[in-house]
Amino acid sequence: MSKAKVATVWLDGCSGCHMSLLDIDELLIDVLRKADIVYGPLVDAQEFPDNVDVTLVEGAVSSQDDLRLVQKIRQRTKLLVSLGDCAVTSNVPSMRNPLQPKVLLQRAYVEGADVNHRPPTDGVPALLRHAVPVHEVVKVDLHVPGCPPKADAIAFVVTELLESRKPDLAGKVKFG
Amino acid sequence: MNNKISIRIDGELIPATPGASLLETALAHGKFIPSLCHMKGLSSVGACRLCLVEVAGVNRLLPACTTPVQDGMSVTTQSDKLRRYRKITLELLFAERNHVCAVCVSNSHCDLQSLAQRLGVTSVRYPYTFPKVPVDLTHKKFALDQNRCILCTRCVRVCAEVEGAHVWAVSSRGVGSRLVCELNRAWADSRY
Ligand code: SF4
Ligand code: FES
Numbered sequence: 001m002s003k004a005k006v007a008t009v010w011l012d013g014c015s016g017c018h019m020s021l022l023d024i025d026e027l028l029i030d031v032l033r034k035a036d037i038v039y040g041p042l043v044d045a046q047e048f049p050d051n052v053d054v055t056l057v058e059g060a061v062s063s064q065d066d067l068r069l070v071q072k073i074r075q076r077t078k079l080l081v082s083l084g085d086c087a088v089t090s091n092v093p094s095m096r097n098p099l100q101p102k103v104l105l106q107r108a109y110v111e112g113a114d115v116n117h118r119p120p121t122d123g124v125p126a127l128l129r130h131a132v133p134v135h136e137v138v139k140v141d142l143h144v145p146g147c148p149p150k151a152d153a154i155a156f157v158v159t160e161l162l163e164s165r166k167p168d169l170a171g172k173v174k175f176g
Numbered sequence: 177m178n179n180k181i182s183i184r185i186d187g188e189l190i191p192a193t194p195g196a197s198l199l200e201t202a203l204a205h206g207k208f209i210p211s212l213c214h215m216k217g218l219s220s221v222g223a224c225r226l227c228l229v230e231v232a233g234v235n236r237l238l239p240a241c242t243t244p245v246q247d248g249m250s251v252t253t254q255s256d257k258l259r260r261y262r263k264i265t266l267e268l269l270f271a272e273r274n275h276v277c278a279v280c281v282s283n284s285h286c287d288l289q290s291l292a293q294r295l296g297v298t299s300v301r302y303p304y305t306f307p308k309v310p311v312d313l314t315h316k317k318f319a320l321d322q323n324r325c326i327l328c329t330r331c332v333r334v335c336a337e338v339e340g341a342h343v344w345a346v347s348s349r350g351v352g353s354r355l356v357c358e359l360n361r362a363w364a365d366s367r368y
Contacts, residue, residue, distance in 0.1 A: 082299070094274065094304065132304070135299060136304075173293070176286075
């Protein structure tokens with residue numbers, strides 16, 4: 001049997017969800033027997049590949065880049081999982097949402113700065129008006145809330161998915 | 177006692193006291209009906225709509241907390257329809273304000289959060305509204321963060337019915353409703 005192709009991606013999040021993924025410990029070895037990790041912060045691929053079986057998305061969709069990437073991922077992935085509250089609810093990144101991005105950048109890079117009083121413009125993607133959950137911009141097949149989701153929950157999700165079952169998370173996970 | 181009546185809850189015959197609510201009666205018999213605005217010892221206002229149940233012969237859902245028991249009433253507390261509506265109600269509550277559980281002081285001791293877990297809400301299908309709502313930090317000891325308010329009015333009722341102080345009220349309507357202190361002044365300017 002050929003191995004499943006699994007990708008992970010880090011949008012507007014703190015990488016805590018990836019840390020929690022690594023916390024599944026020795027189960028990682030089983031996972032790697034059944035799957036190849038083909039894209040994400042844990043591997044070296046530059047371009048998101050075609051025909052990915054499962055993509056775990058950490059983080060909210062906050063910038064033009066996030067939006068383009070997640071749209072591309074959706075086209076190239078069979079099963080897309082929102083991993084963690086940032087992806088599921090927009091969580092901490094959404095705390096900026098009541099402010100206009102312009103006002104926010106002014107606060108952070110002008111009023112809040114000691115030197116270089118101007119928002120960065122080179123090489124940084126434009127912010128969207130709101131940081132939003134992944135499912136507000138593309139179809140999501142499974143939501144795994146938690147900040148971060150517990151390693152047990154991630155282990156359950158990954159194991160079930162690799163056995164081609166859809167995990168039932170009702171009662172097993174919570175926001176926060 | 178001869179003033180006892182009986183009702184059926186999910187088919188089970190249960191003795192009830194006239195004047196008691198469906199919710200109280202069900203809870204007293206170990207039945208689970210979700211609720212958020214109900215609090216023991218306070219009047220019931222039917223604000224949160226989590227306790228909706230089906231009553232035989234009534235063609236709409238009724239809030240168990242404000243519906244008095246009647247002899248012979250037959251009530252359904254668990255059904256696919258109710259589960260669907262309860263999830264919708266919870267998701268709308270999450271979408272209406274900024275509930276950032278991860279950084280909330282009430283994380284892991286929050287009725288809204290634990291009910292979402294219990295009822296299997298793992299995402300919110302409605303677009304979040306991200307409202308800009310007031311946070312009152314004027315008081316020496318307490319802070320009021322309306323980002324997390326679900327307008328259950330428990331605080332309003334505790335203040336009026338238990339303390340007798342009548343400091344809190346709700347102003348405006350619908351999604352614009354806000355908790356206000358003494359006809360809308362800063363908490364620091366209140367006598368309390
Ligand atoms: S959900 Fe929590 S742990 Fe995961 S990326 Fe967001 S802030 Fe970090
Ligand atoms: S508990 Fe009945 S409406 Fe809130």
